[in-house]
Amino acid sequence: MTATLTRADVAPAASPKRRRRAPGWLAVLPLLVFTAVAFGLPAGAMLNGAFTVEDPATGATSYTTGNLTASLQGAYLTALLGSVKLSAVSAALAAVLGLPLAQAVVTSRFPALREAVFTASGVLANFGGVPLAFAFVATLGNAGVLTRHLGLGGTGWDLYSFWGLVLVYLYFLIPLMVLTITPALDGLRAQWREAAQNNGATTVQYWRHVALPVLLPSLLGGLVLLFGSSFAAYATAAAMVGSSVPLVTLQIADAISGNVLVGQENVALALSLDMVLVAGLVMAVYLPLQRRSARWLA
Known part of the structure; x- marks a missing residue:
């Protein structure tokens, strides 16, 4: 007597759970943070200061290209x-x-x-x-x-x-x-x-x-x-x-x-x-x- 196997009788093999791998950029995250702090902040401060001028009377600051112009003269x-x-x-x-x-x-x-x-x-x-x-x-x-x-x-x-x-x-x-x-x-x-x-x-x-x-x-x-x-x-x-x-x-x-x-x-x-x-x-x-x-x- 031949046993008839139904689809329900053949249970699929349990597939092993795939390990979630961390994204590759996490490995360089400390380097990116260090670069942003060590280079990004000074570069931002330099750019901001290069285009900023302060009024000695009022202390108000404004953006101008006067500093760059002065740096290329005299x-x-x-x-x-x-x-x-x-x-x-x-x-x-x-x-x-x-x-x-x-x-x-x-x-x-x-x-x-x-x-x-x-x-x-x-x-x-x-x-x-x-x-x-x-x-x-x-x-x-x-x-x-x-x-x-x-x-x-x-x-x-x-x-x-x-x-x-x-x-x-x-x-x-x-x-x-x-x-x-x-x-x-x-x-x-x-x-x-x-x-x-x-x-x-x-x-x-x-x-x-x-x-x-x-x-x-x-x-x-x-x-x-x-x-x-x-x-x-x-x-x-x-x-x-x-x-x-x-x-x-x-x-x-x-x-x-x-x-x-x-x-x-x-x-x-x-x-x-x-x-x-x-x-x-x-x-x-x-x-x-x-x-x-x-x-x-x-």
Whole structure:
């Protein structure tokens, strides 16, 4: 006798309960909160202050573009252009000097030398501020050790000048360039050099027609990174040159502290907004260059 099974007799297997997985954004929520507090609030305060002016008689505040207009005139404009000039010259020199140094390290047959240079570059790239200024003042200042022993005072050498500040900036920009360009140099394939040599190309021709075109996005990206690093530097220049070299970071400090004029805090915020805009332009150039170099060297 064959038993007939009805649909009711065949009970569906109980499916296990699916575990509800937390949304992925919860994992980055602490980082988002920290970013909003550490960067969002200061940025909002800067924007609000840059477009706000207070009436000294009534204390009433109103929104205007007067602060931005003032930040692009007179001594403030001179300081902004001075920072751009200093950053551009320092970044260009650091890129020119850092590239052959990085190439020498990459092609070295001594792993210990490579590790030593990278370790020293990592330390020196982050060494700045007042300690760096004091080290150069004690070494190459008016009464510095090398200044007296080499007789630099009679040659017109002046550490507390534009070119003196460039020399100090190179101390941490060249190691930063070494760290930045080394991954790109490691990405140059040995087959490219061998192919160029098999076709009769010299070393100069290889670098001109093969290596440099491939490295160009990384070189420009490193140049932009060096520019941004020197553009935002403050403590070293403040401790060394004071107001003898016009820089926008020093002007911001003077406006906030009231060293020159009282009540210019909002102009200082406008100057900070100018710096943010310049940094934004720098990053707008840097990020596409990094993506392009990554495609070539992948």
